[in-house]
Amino acid sequence: MQADLERILFDEATILRRLDEIAAQISNDYRDRELTVIAVLNGSLVFMSDLMRRIPLPLRLDCLSVASYHGRAETTGEVIFKQVALPDVVDRHILILDDILDSGHTLAAIREKLETAKPRSIRVCVLLQKKKERGRSIDADYIGFEIEDEFVVGYGLDFMERYRNLPCIGVLRKELITQTNS
Numbered sequence: 001m002q003a004d005l006e007r008i009l010f011d012e013a014t015i016l017r018r019l020d021e022i023a024a025q026i027s028n029d030y031r032d033r034e035l036t037v038i039a040v041l042n043g044s045l046v047f048m049s050d051l052m053r054r055i056p057l058p059l060r061l062d063c064l065s066v067a068s069y070h071g072r073a074e075t076t077g078e079v080i081f082k083q084v085a086l087p088d089v090v091d092r093h094i095l096i097l098d099d100i101l102d103s104g105h106t107l108a109a110i111r112e113k114l115e116t117a118k119p120r121s122i123r124v125c126v127l128l129q130k131k132k133e134r135g136r137s138i139d140a141d142y143i144g145f146e147i148e149d150e151f152v153v154g155y156g157l158d159f160m161e162r163y164r165n166l167p168c169i170g171v172l173r174k175e176l177i178t179q180t181n182s
């Protein structure tokens, strides 16, 4: 799998060191509040699991499953919620976790949807944020790393459901992003 990478951006140790910092920030910000983490499946699973174990506060975990439609490595902007019921977040302080902020469509749609469920507060935490103009305006409150506008895989992030189990994050070789994934 590693041979499919053009280059490695962040190795496992670098990712975990950054998670220590973000977790410390989150733990400090929520020290007097009960936090509800909402992980966006499947991309945030690895990130969520390493991050939440670094937050020594009482917290709840819920997951949300969405499908955003992709033509090759690009999102088309349509976001479908796969579950019938939203997690019960009334009056809760929620922190949405996602793997990457790219066009912003997914997180903007999730945030909007969760707002209708009347939480007390909503913040967003992403492992990666791409430096680019976003289709929807959405800001993340906690960001692991800023990256260039390149397609990356590993540490939960996939290309056609592969590479999620790579321990590092790297740029996928361009010739592997073929026309067939639409």
Ligand code: IMP
Binding pocket: 043, 068, 075, 098, 099, 100, 101, 102, 103, 104, 105, 106, 107, 150, 151, 152, 153, 157, 158, 159
């Ligand atoms: P959005 O474009 O911000 O809506 O991103 C939606 C989803 O696209 C993310 O949650 C990822 O699952 C996926 N995605 C966007 N960019 C990348 C990438 O570089 N690698 C892997 N998945 C990506």
Ligand code: MG
Binding pocket: 043, 157, 158
């Ligand atoms: Mg994906």
